[in-house]
Amino acid sequence: GKMPRKDEDKFYGRVDFEQVIYLQILKIGNLSSRIFNTPETDEWQKNALNYYYAVRMLEALLYPYLDxxxxxxxxxxxxxxxxxxxxxxxxxxEEYATENLYLDVKDTIEVTNEIIRLISERMKKLGLLIPKQTWFEYGKVDVDAEHI
Known part of the structure; x- marks a missing residue:
């Protein structure tokens, strides 16, 4: 038989879980704000995908709570x-290659933003609040026109 868990264990378990979630959210915020930080256009999609996968990681952490x-x-x-x-x-x-690349990046960001919006709705229902400052500043879809 399993040992019955003490109440404080349950409490600490929850705190740890919230901390893991919180750290992942900070990581997401950080990644999302750096997408266009380089003039190298081929880095943009890599950065956007890092943002995307960090959000999918958050989703994996919350898996038991997602319907x-x-x-x-x-x-x-x-x-x-x-x-x-x-x-x-x-x-x-060919002439649209750069523009298409930009649009691919933009789509990746928009998809990720939408997923995160869905996740945040679920988190609010769970009472797992997302620190205001990390939310939706992000995945800015714009980039200075001179980069394009």
């Missing part, structure tokens, strides 16, 4: 982005 509706919503968001991407590839000509 089927959540995953269906995410799937829909990703499907729409994939369609946009494929449409761009079809009409793709």
């Amino acid at each position: 089927k509706k959540y995953y269906e919503a995410v799937e829909k968001i990703e499907r729409k982005a994939k369609e946009k991407y494929e449409k761009r590839q079809d009409g793709g000509s």
Whole structure:
């Protein structure tokens, strides 16, 4: 038989969990603000994907609390982005390569922002509050025009 857990263990368990979540959110905020920090356009998508995967990591941490509706919503968001991407590839000509790259990055950011919005709604319901300052400043989709 398993040892019954003492109440304070449960309490500490929750605190640890919230701290892990909080640290992951800080990491997400940090990654999201650095996407266009370099003039190297080929770094942008890598940075955007780091942001995306950090959000998917947060999702994995919260897995027990996310419902089927959540995953269906995410799937829909990703499907729409994939369609946009494929449409761009079809009409793709070399001269638009940089613009297309920028649009790919922009889509990655927007998808990630939408996923994080869904996650934050679920977290609020759980009473896991996200520190205000780390929310939605982010994944700014704009970049100085001179970079494009």
